Amino acid sequence: MRTLIFLLKKEFRQIFRNKALLPVIFVMPIIQLLILPLAADYEIKNISIGIVDHDRSTVSRDLINRIVGSGYFRLVDYNASFDQAFKKIESDKADLILEIPTRFSASIGAGDPQKLFLAVNAINGTKANLGAAYLSSIIQQLGSDLILEKQLSSGSAFSSINVVSSNWFNPTMNYAFFMVPGILALLVTMVGAYLCALNIVKEKEIGTIEQINVTPIRKHHFILGKLLPFWIIGIVVFTIGLFVVGYGVYGIVPQGNILVLYACVALYLIALLGLGLLISTYSETQQQAMSVTFFFMMIFLLMSGLFTPIESMPEWSQWIAKSNPVTYFIEVIRMNVLKGSGFSDIKLHVGVMVFFAIFFNSWAILNYRKTS
Amino acid sequence: MVDVKVQNVSKSYEKGKVLALNEVSFEVEKGELFGLIGPDGAGKTSLFRILTTLIDFDQGEASVLSFDVNKDLKKIRKEVGYMPGRFSLYQDLTVEENLEFFATIFNTSIEENYDLVREIYVQIEPFKDRKAGKLSGGMKQKLALCCALIHRPKVLFLDEPTTGVDTVSRKEFWEMLKRLKEQEITILVSTPYMDEAMLCERIALIQHGSIMSIDSPKGIISKYPDPLYGIKSADMSRLLRLLQDQERVKSANSFGEYHHVSLVEPDSANMDRLLDSLRMEGLEQLEMKPIKPSIEDCFIHLMKEQHGETSH
Numbered sequence: 036m037r038t039l040i041f042l043l044k045k046e047f048r049q050i051f052r053n054k055a056l057l058p059v060i061f062v063m064p065i066i067q068l069l070i071l072p073l074a075a076d077y078e079i080k081n082i083s084i085g086i087v088d089h090d091r092s093t094v095s096r097d098l099i100n101r102i103v104g105s106g107y108f109r110l111v112d113y114n115a116s117f118d119q120a121f122k123k124i125e126s127d128k129a130d131l132i133l134e135i136p137t138r139f140s141a142s143i144g145a146g147d148p149q150k151l152f153l154a155v156n157a158i159n160g161t162k163a164n165l166g167a168a169y170l171s172s173i174i175q176q177l178g179s180d181l182i183l184e185k186q187l188s189s190g191s192a193f194s195s196i197n198v199v200s201s202n203w204f205n206p207t208m209n210y211a212f213f214m215v216p217g218i219l220a221l222l223v224t225m226v227g228a229y230l231c232a233l234n235i236v237k238e239k240e241i242g243t244i245e246q247i248n249v250t251p252i253r254k255h256h257f258i259l260g261k262l263l264p265f266w267i268i269g270i271v272v273f274t275i276g277l278f279v280v281g282y283g284v285y286g287i288v289p290q291g292n293i294l295v296l297y298a299c300v301a302l303y304l305i306a307l308l309g310l311g312l313l314i315s316t317y318s319e320t321q322q323q324a325m326s327v328t329f330f331f332m333m334i335f336l337l338m339s340g341l342f343t344p345i346e347s348m349p350e351w352s353q354w355i356a357k358s359n360p361v362t363y364f365i366e367v368i369r370m371n372v373l374k375g376s377g378f379s380d381i382k383l384h385v386g387v388m389v390f391f392a393i394f395f396n397s398w399a400i401l402n403y404r405k406t407s
Numbered sequence: 408m409v410d411v412k413v414q415n416v417s418k419s420y421e422k423g424k425v426l427a428l429n430e431v432s433f434e435v436e437k438g439e440l441f442g443l444i445g446p447d448g449a450g451k452t453s454l455f456r457i458l459t460t461l462i463d464f465d466q467g468e469a470s471v472l473s474f475d476v477n478k479d480l481k482k483i484r485k486e487v488g489y490m491p492g493r494f495s496l497y498q499d500l501t502v503e504e505n506l507e508f509f510a511t512i513f514n515t516s517i518e519e520n521y522d523l524v525r526e527i528y529v530q531i532e533p534f535k536d537r538k539a540g541k542l543s544g545g546m547k548q549k550l551a552l553c554c555a556l557i558h559r560p561k562v563l564f565l566d567e568p569t570t571g572v573d574t575v576s577r578k579e580f581w582e583m584l585k586r587l588k589e590q591e592i593t594i595l596v597s598t599p600y601m602d603e604a605m606l607c608e609r610i611a612l613i614q615h616g617s618i619m620s621i622d623s624p625k626g627i628i629s630k631y632p633d634p635l636y637g638i639k640s641a642d643m644s645r646l647l648r649l650l651q652d653q654e655r656v657k658s659a660n661s662f663g664e665y666h667h668v669s670l671v672e673p674d675s676a677n678m679d680r681l682l683d684s685l686r687m688e689g690l691e692q693l694e695m696k697p698i699k700p701s702i703e704d705c706f707i708h709l710m711k712e713q714h715g716e717t718s719h
Contacts, residue, residue, distance in 0.1 A: 041511045045500070045508055049500065241495070242493045242494070243496065245461065245491050246489070246495040248461055249460065250484060250509070251513065251514075252512045
């Protein structure tokens with residue numbers, strides 16, 4: 036016990052003395068939490084649209100007003116020829132072209148179904164998809180309004196089905212509410228795997244592990260002395276992120292039980308520290324450890340549902356996402372913070388995290404024994 | 408009492424492709440200052456790493472303080488001090504913190520064994536709040552020695568402690584080792600510097616993983632078979648080329664100021680004839696005198712002998 040406490044003291048002394056590492060641990064998370072949720076917003080504004088209006092009627096003007104008034108679109112071209120409008124797409128000035136056919140309003144007035152033509156510049160897929168979706172909903176709205184008008188004027192009253200949605204757990208659809216818990220998970224992951232792996236490999240690279248290995252110091256004391264500091268730092272970083280930035284800046288109040296949340300963070304960190312230890316047993320230099328950890332972090336983070344929903348991935352990559360510890364942790368944090376899920380709701384997640392903790396740590400310890 | 412015992416130890420790397428140690432055997436008595444002398448790549452570090460329980464070996468037996476290095480790792484680790492060839496202390500901890508760290512993990516304190524390291528530690532004490540990484544080479548080496556001694560080890564392993572250290576610090580270091588000997592600490596030291604061999608009580612000359620000879624430095628020198636001459640002239644490189652072509656010359660090697668030469672028939676008549684023929688070649692300021700062989704001469708002689716044996 037005395038040895039362990041002394042090892043911890045030494046480790047913290049070294050961490051706090053490292054002028055390069057300290058900002059990485061404490062300042063970077065805060066900056067990330069301040070920047071990412073505000074910048075990484077899925078709502079796309081300022082989509083450039085060109086409109087080819089062959090009709091030039093009140094209905095077509097109404098449609099154009101609705102499009103421009105929605106706030107999502109910027110009218111960059113108003114033209115009478117599709118070919119000319121298409122040049123705008125070619126020169127990347129327009130993302131979308133909407134072509135309104137001649138006799139559009141007349142046909143609608145006569146009750147004939149009408150078709151509008153929509154050309155999408157799909158180079159930026161997200162922008163094109165969302166733009167087309169926004170535009171479709173505006174046109175649909177116009178359609179149903181026209182029907183309503185007609186019904187009112189003709190006096191025949193048959194009701195239409197109206198869909199109204201409300202956003203549960205995040206009523207104002209505040210994007211930060213969704214992103215902050217996810218980015219918190221990312222930060223805990225970085226501290227756990229990245230810093231832990233680098234720290235252990237540093238002892239190898241500098242040669243101090245050689246000197247340590249000839250002392251009667253016990254292996255498990257040494258490993259605990261390496262893992263515990265980052266376990267503590269991970270929890271501290273999470274706390275700063277959740278309360279200082281999450282609550283202080285974004286006003287996010289965790290809805291669930293704080294103890295359950297912290298128990299999950301503690302458990303998840305054990306799993307990730309195991310991964311860090313595992314990587315360190317396979318690397319000889321900090322550079323190697325960094326490259327390997329970077330590879331895993333990229334895959335883990337992009338396949339975790341942090342930025343893109345897992346449900347919309349192809350099946351094979353859903354399997355990758357499902358065998359990714361980060362996925363479960365992000366879900367747990369979002370469920371707890373936004374929805375207030377208790378332990379019984381996240382039993383499966385906890386089980387998976389326990390599995391990962393045992394899996395990574397036993398593999399790491401087996402390999403650590405073999406190599407030294 | 409025998410403190411370190413190595414019997415027929417062999418060690419290879421890369422699945423047997425590289426033979427680092429080839430059936431090495433030697434013994435070190437309690438309180439002895441024993442030197443392993445050999446060039447880089449001779450297998451010195453592998454041997455040290457085996458004896459300090461850091462690596463396994465392929466065959467043979469090795470024990471330290473009568474503990475088997477394969478079985479009683481923990482007992483050995485409590486009793487030995489090891490100073491690796493590369494500076495392996497925490498560069499971001501201060502001098503004092505490093506020493507305290509190693510004292511604590513050996514379950515002792517600086518105060519308890521201060522008498523043992525005092526003489527060395529007082530030299531670095533003025534810098535005790537300086538980070539170890541910021542020390543000069545000689546200081547680093549003194550700190551490393553303090554850290555290896557702070558738990559009062561019975562056997563001390565020093566792997567090339569003087570490599571990369573200036574001449575003055577090297578001399579000081581060997582004086583420290585002599586004083587440690589008075590404390591009855593068995594010391595195994597390796598070095599590529601032949602001049603340091605004279606400072607050990609017994610030495611083993613090691614080359615390509617095999618020990619060529621074990622004896623006291625004087626004993627090794629007395630075994631040198633031929634009378635040896637030092638020869639110099641104004642043009643040393645031409646002289647060496649000419650010497651190596653002479654039939655009368657058994658061996659000629661470059662050694663700083665003089666070339667060391669042994670003759671096939673070492674008598675004064677032969678010596679005169681050699682000088683005459685060299686003068687005929689136009690060499691000026693020729694000077695030749697009998698000299699005592701050094702450890703380096705013995706090493707080169709043994710190396711050639713062994714090489715001759717293996718090439719037949």
